[in-house]
Amino acid sequence: MTRHDVGTEAAAGAGAPSDIAVAVDRLVTAGLKSLADYESLTQEQVDHIVKKASVAALDQHTALARLAVEETGRGVFVTVVAHRQPVYRDQPEDVSVRWGYGLFPGRAGNQTPKPMTMCSGREVLEEVLHHFPFDERTAARILETSTVVPCVMPYITSQFLARRRDDRPRVVPEGSVNLAFIGQFAEVPDDVVFTVEYSVRTAWTAVARLLKLDRHPPEVYKGHHDPRVLASALETMHRR
Template sequence: MSKYTFVGSGIASLAGAAILIRDAAVAGKDIVILEESLQTGGAFDAHGDAQAGYFMSGSRMFEAKYLCTFDLLDSIPSITDPSISVTEETNRAVAKLPWDNKVRLVNRDGSVPDAHTLGFTEHDRVDLVKLIGEPESLLDDKRITDCFQPHFFETNFWMEWCTLFAFEPWHSAIEFRRYLRRFVHHFSTIDVQHDIYRTIYNQYDSIIVPLIAWLNDRGVQVHHGVRVEDMAFASGSDAITVTSIATLGADGPATIAVAPDDLVFVTNGSMTADKAFGSMTVAPGLDGSNHAGAWNLWEKLAQGRPAFGNPAAFNGNIAESSWISFTVTVSDPLFLQLMERFSGSAAGTGGLITFKQSSWLLTLSIFHQPFFPDQPDGVAVWWGYGLFHDRPGDYVNKPLIECNGTEILTEVLGHLHFSAPDQAAVLAASNCIPCAMPYITSQFMVRKQGDRPLVVPAGSTNLAFLGQFAEQPDDVVFTVEYSIRSAMTAVYTLLKLNKTPPPVYQGLYSPQVIVDAIRTLHR
C-alpha cells in the first residue's frame, strides 16, 4: 500500500491531502503530514482570546475567480453549519456584507482624496500597457522600478494596488506583470473594492478548522514537532526518486523509508517563517537567523540540483522581503463608532484604508464582527500593516520595526486625527499585538526563470513541490489559490490522473473586462 507524506501543514499540504482523498480515492490513514511547529495551518494563524488579545500574521484577499480554492472548499462542510459547504458559507457571508469602500485613501491631514481618479500621465498608461504585453522572458531580474517613471509610484492606482496586494517598488516586474494580467477585472473597481471576498470569521477558523476536521475524520495523521532535515535520492539514474526522509523530533533523529510507489510533497520555503509577535510594551524585532525548516530543507535539496530552484533568490534579502502587521483587540465600541463616522461604512462593509503619505505606508482593515467564533459581545478586532518598517513614523519618531503595540496604535490614531480624549480612550481600551515577518513578500523578490522549481520537476517519479515557491505559469503567488492549484497539479501529475486543475481565469480575453480596464486607465 502506497504512503503519502507531506512536509509542512500549510494550506497547500492540507489541500493536497484532501485532493488525494477526494479525487484519487486514497485512504486517509495512508497520508501523513509532518509539521515542524506545534500548530497546523502555516500562514493561516489566527489565534488568541479577548483577555490576552487576538493575533494573526495576516489576512488574505479572496475573490470569485479563485476557481481551485472554491472547487476544494465546495467539498468541505462548514463548521458553523455542516449542511452547507465552506464555499456556500463564504458566498452567504459575501452577500450579507459586500465591500463598498468609500474611503480607500487618506491624506496626511486626514482629508479624503478622490480615490476614483487614478492620476495617470500618458507616459504611465503607456508603461502599464507595455508591461502587461511584455513577454515574461524579457523581465528576468527586473524590478518594478525598471519599468516605470517615478511619477507612476505617486499615482492613486499604485497606492491602491500595492497596498491591496503588498507590492513594493523594488519587487519583481515578473510578479507585478502577472498580477496586472491576473486581476485586470479588478481595475475598474480598484477604489471601491467590489467583489473582494471575506470569510464568515477569520480565515483560520473559516477554512483551516473545517479542513482539518474533514481530514481528521478520514484518518489523516498530522505529526507536530517533527522537522524534516533532508532527503535521500536513488542513484544511478536520471530519474528523481526520493528513497528516505531524515527527520528531527522530540525523540531525536529518525529516518522514514520511502518506497518507490510512495509519494512525497514538500512545501519549499515559507512566507511566515521566523515570524515574531510583540505586545503593547515590547516590539517584535526582526529575526534574520533563517533557521526555519522550510527554507533550510529547500537549501539542502537545491544544492547541486538546478531543477530544484534557487532559494537564495527569495530569502537572501530580508530588508526587501519583510514588513510589519498588527492585530488590535478593542474592549470599547468607541473605535468602531469613530471609524464608521470617518469612513461612512459599518465594520466589515468598507475595505482597506491606506494613509497614502504615511512614512510607514499604513493600511487598516476593519473587520466585520465577531471575527473570532469565541469573541465576546462588546469586543472588536481589527488589523493593519505597514510596508515600510525602516522609516521613522510621522507621530512616533521611531522606525516601525522598533515600535511596540502602544507606539504603533499612537501612530495610527495620529493619522486618523481623532480628538485627544478619543485617542486616549481608544488606547486605553486596546491591545495591539504587532507581528514582524522577515519573508512575508519573499515570493515577490526579483527573480529569473528557473529560480522556482516546477511543481513536479522534470524526471521526478515521486516528489512534488507545493506552495508559493513552486512555479506555475500565469497564476500569481501570495494567494491561497496559488497554493491550492499547486496541490491539485501535484496530485494529478504524480498519480497520472486524467484530471487538471480549473484553468487560471484570463480576464484579458474578455472584451468587457478590457473595455472597463481601458476606461479605468483614463480616469
C-alpha cells in the first residue's frame, strides 16, 4: 500500500486521517528532517552512524525477515547469488550460473506447499520465480531453459544460519588466560565467515593475545567505505 493509497482510504472513510496515514506522515516528516541534518555531518560521523545502523539491523535480521514474511505472507528466507559471469573458466558464453541458499529449508513455500528439502529442482525454481515480478512468459522461458540441482550441505550452510550476536564465542573470551576458539564459528568483529582469511585471523588473534605478543592481525579492510573501491566495483559490475 502506498502513501497515496492510505490517504485515499482515509478520505473514503469518516473524513479524518486514519492512524496509519498519520503515522506515515510523521515518519516522512522525520525522515526529511534527518536527511537535512545529514548534510551538516562529516564523513566520519556518517560512517559512525552507518556502522551503528548496520550492526543494529544485523542483530535483528531474522526478526525483520520474519516480520516481512508475516506481513506479506510471502517468502521462505532464500538468498539468490548472481555473480558476474562467467563463474567457471570453461563456462560456455550462452550459459549463466546462479546459486542460492535456503536458510529455513524445512519451511513450506508459498507456491510449492512442501519443504524445500522435499522439492525437485524445478519446484525450487518455481518457488523462487514466484517471488520475482516476472510475467508468465518470462517465467516459463526461465523454467524451460534452466537446470536446478538441489544440494543439502549442512556443514557449509551452518555458517550462514540465522543467529544472535552472542551465539558465537569471542576468539579469546573475557578473562581467559589459556583458552581460545579458532575457526569459522568464533566471533570476529567486522569480518565475514566462509574465507580462509577468517580462520587464519582467529588463530593469529588467539596466539597474539594469549602469549601477549606485540604483533596482532591487521584490521579488517573496510573497502565499502572507500569511494575508489566503490567506483571500481561499479565499473566491474558493468564490464562486458
